[in-house]
Amino acid sequence: MLHPSAHDLGPDQAIIELRNLTCGYGRDVVLNDVSLRIAEGDFVGLLGPSGSGKTTLLRALLGGTTVHSGEVAVYGRTLNGDVPRVGYVPQLETVDWNFPVTVEQVVMMGRAMEGGPFPWNRSADRDRAREILERLGIGDLAKRHIRQLSGGQQQRVFLARALISSPKLLLLDEPTAGVDIKTRDDLLHLLDELNHQGVTVIMTTHELNAVAAHLAWVVCINGEIVAEGAPSDVFTPEILKRTYGAEMPIIKYQGLTLVGEQPHTIGRHEGVHAAGDRRATARPKTGAGDV
Amino acid sequence: MFEPFQYEFFVRGLIAATMVGGLCGLLGVYIVLRRMSYIGHGLSHAIFGGAVVSFVMSFNFYIGASIWGFASALLINATTRRRPTIGADAAIGIITTASFALGVALISRTSTFTRSFDAALFGNILAVDNRDLYAIAAVAGFTIIAVFFSYRQLLFTTFDPDVARYYGVPTGWIDTLFSLILAAVVVVSLQVMGATLIAAAIVVPPIVARLLTDSFHRMVAISTGLGAFCGLAGIWISYFIDVSSGASIVLLATAFFGAAMLYASVRDRLANAVPTAARG
Ligand SMILES: Nc1ncnc2c1ncn2[C@@H]1O[C@H](COP(=O)(O)OP(=O)(O)O)[C@@H](O)[C@H]1O
Ligand SMILES: [Mg+2]
Numbered sequence: 081m082l083h084p085s086a087h088d089l090g091p092d093q094a095i096i097e098l099r100n101l102t103c104g105y106g107r108d109v110v111l112n113d114v115s116l117r118i119a120e121g122d123f124v125g126l127l128g129p130s131g132s133g134k135t136t137l138l139r140a141l142l143g144g145t146t147v148h149s150g151e152v153a154v155y156g157r158t159l160n161g162d163v164p165r166v167g168y169v170p171q172l173e174t175v176d177w178n179f180p181v182t183v184e185q186v187v188m189m190g191r192a193m194e195g196g197p198f199p200w201n202r203s204a205d206r207d208r209a210r211e212i213l214e215r216l217g218i219g220d221l222a223k224r225h226i227r228q229l230s231g232g233q234q235q236r237v238f239l240a241r242a243l244i245s246s247p248k249l250l251l252l253d254e255p256t257a258g259v260d261i262k263t264r265d266d267l268l269h270l271l272d273e274l275n276h277q278g279v280t281v282i283m284t285t286h287e288l289n290a291v292a293a294h295l296a297w298v299v300c301i302n303g304e305i306v307a308e309g310a311p312s313d314v315f316t317p318e319i320l321k322r323t324y325g326a327e328m329p330i331i332k333y334q335g336l337t338l339v340g341e342q343p344h345t346i347g348r349h350e351g352v353h354a355a356g357d358r359r360a361t362a363r364p365k366t367g368a369g370d371v
Numbered sequence: 372m373f374e375p376f377q378y379e380f381f382v383r384g385l386i387a388a389t390m391v392g393g394l395c396g397l398l399g400v401y402i403v404l405r406r407m408s409y410i411g412h413g414l415s416h417a418i419f420g421g422a423v424v425s426f427v428m429s430f431n432f433y434i435g436a437s438i439w440g441f442a443s444a445l446l447i448n449a450t451t452r453r454r455p456t457i458g459a460d461a462a463i464g465i466i467t468t469a470s471f472a473l474g475v476a477l478i479s480r481t482s483t484f485t486r487s488f489d490a491a492l493f494g495n496i497l498a499v500d501n502r503d504l505y506a507i508a509a510v511a512g513f514t515i516i517a518v519f520f521s522y523r524q525l526l527f528t529t530f531d532p533d534v535a536r537y538y539g540v541p542t543g544w545i546d547t548l549f550s551l552i553l554a555a556v557v558v559v560s561l562q563v564m565g566a567t568l569i570a571a572a573i574v575v576p577p578i579v580a581r582l583l584t585d586s587f588h589r590m591v592a593i594s595t596g597l598g599a600f601c602g603l604a605g606i607w608i609s610y611f612i613d614v615s616s617g618a619s620i621v622l623l624a625t626a627f628f629g630a631a632m633l634y635a636s637v638r639d640r641l642a643n644a645v646p647t648a649a650r651g
Contacts, residue, residue: 144533170531174531174533175531176531179404179530179587180585181530182587192524192526193523193540199588
């Protein structure tokens with residue numbers, strides 16, 4: 081289980097501060113009047129449906145949006161088009177998987193500015209890359225092309241690129257999208273471990289029960305900040321309705337606050353006779369037809 | 372077989388084509404990977420317009436065409452970046468063909484042409500003189516130095532320009548530098564390749580290289596080497612079969628493309644025949 085972080089630090093410990101930020105792309109406004117403070121050592125989940133502005137909020141922290149009004153300050157510096165040095169892991173679906181790069185070459189991109197003036201890598205950087213890949217459990221994949229990996233391994237490659245410069249702040253965009261349950265749990269525990277070593281973690285997710293329910297602090301977004309707090313406080317039918325626009329009952333289970341769904345019946349629901357037929361086809365088979 | 376080497380013009384043309392082929396192959400890697408293949412085509416046509424304009428105004432060809440080309444490249448880059456709803460490639464098509472048409476219009480208006488523009492359209496190594504050779508060498512030297520010292524930033528910017536910026540890479544400067552190099556390379560290539568064939572010299576070698584490797588470093592090496600080889604061998608062949616230099620270089624590169632396609636499909640079939648246990 082992920083630990084609850086001390087979110088109630090004093091006002092001067094905030095390393096990220098958004099003050100009434102309205103931002104977007106060009107003339108389009110995506111986020112409206114957003115105010116948010118994140119303290120050193122926090123582990124925060126940005127939660128919201130697709131298109132709600134989660135990625136945009138991360139980009140705002142990186143100086144990658146058009147600010148219409150308000151302010152973004154990261155480590156006490158107001159961003160004026162400059163980019164703060166933080167570890168950033170983009171959403172995997174934005175990656176060009178046909179690009180000819182190996183795992184090692186992607187990880188070394190994280191040292192593009194610090195690796196020296198020559199095309200080849202310094203041996204200290206190579207050692208560091210190997211060490212991080214080992215730690216993430218993909219040390220033997222360094223020479224593989226990025227397309228030849230599973231979703232969880234691909235996620236780790238881009239995490240390694242972010243970690244190679246030992247950032248104190250890590251921003252991850254949908255790191256658990258499209259991976260299986262075991263990989264997701266491993267990844268969340270890895271992030272938890274980093275968080276325990278002092279790294280502030282901000283990640284986006286649209287998965288309520290699978291991810292957000294396990295985090296210490298979540299921020300619900302839907303073009304604006306709907307609510308923030310521990311999942312047990314934030315997961316209420318009213319807040320979820322305003323975030324997701326759907327009715328969602330709340331379930332308490334083993335200390336977790338989970339979100340249920342309105343029962344729907346979709347598709348044909350046959351009578352006893354048809355069900356009997358289906359049972360016949362579903363019976364375990366043995367012999368030649370078995371795969 | 373080595374008979375043409377006794378002619379000075381042939382040796383000059385050979386050196387020029389080798390350098391130009393290598394340069395186009397090198398820059399082509401970045402252009403193809405950014406899916407901007409149409410840029411080579413557009414830019415060479417735009418620069419043709421610039422070449423004619425500087426000739427008509429009795430302005431130095433290299434300076435006039437380079438300024439024209441760099442302006443076009445910046446304009447193209449800005450258009451690509453903005454991603455307008457009309458589509459960047461359409462906008463580029465308009466900008467560059469208009470420039471080309473301007474060149475054609477000027478040629479047809481001016482009756483006192485002493486210089487053939489066939490070379491600028493289709494390439495002609497006979498017309499390469501020492502001054503051209505020095506210009507190509509200067510551009511090659513600058514390109515190699517620039518790519519060498521910005522290699523990592525250029526790779527990251529090509530792979531993912533948005534994220535590269537978040538990692539502190541000055542992607543705006545990298546793009547501008549690249550546009551500058553590209554314009555210079557197209558200008559010095561004009562005489563050897565011709566405006567109509569530069570696009571192929573830029574696109575074919577990197578695609579062949581991509582078919583042969585999954586590693587970026589190797590792709591750069593193979594594409595540059597193949598471009599240079601096609602330049603060299605293409606000129607040599609053109610001497611014996613008497614076709615224009617640009618056409619012979621491009622046809623040779625295309626033959627390599629066919630061979631690489633064949634090789635890649637055989638390789639993939641063999642790889643698929645064996646269960647891919649290595650995946651995982
Ligand atoms: N680069 C962009 N340019 C213009 N609009 C964008 C861009 N990226 C996202 N948007 C728009 O911003 C809104 C929020 O997108 P995003 O932040 O990606 O949402 P989420 O990550 O929560 O799915 C969407 O309506 C999307 O169309
Ligand atoms: Mg997103």
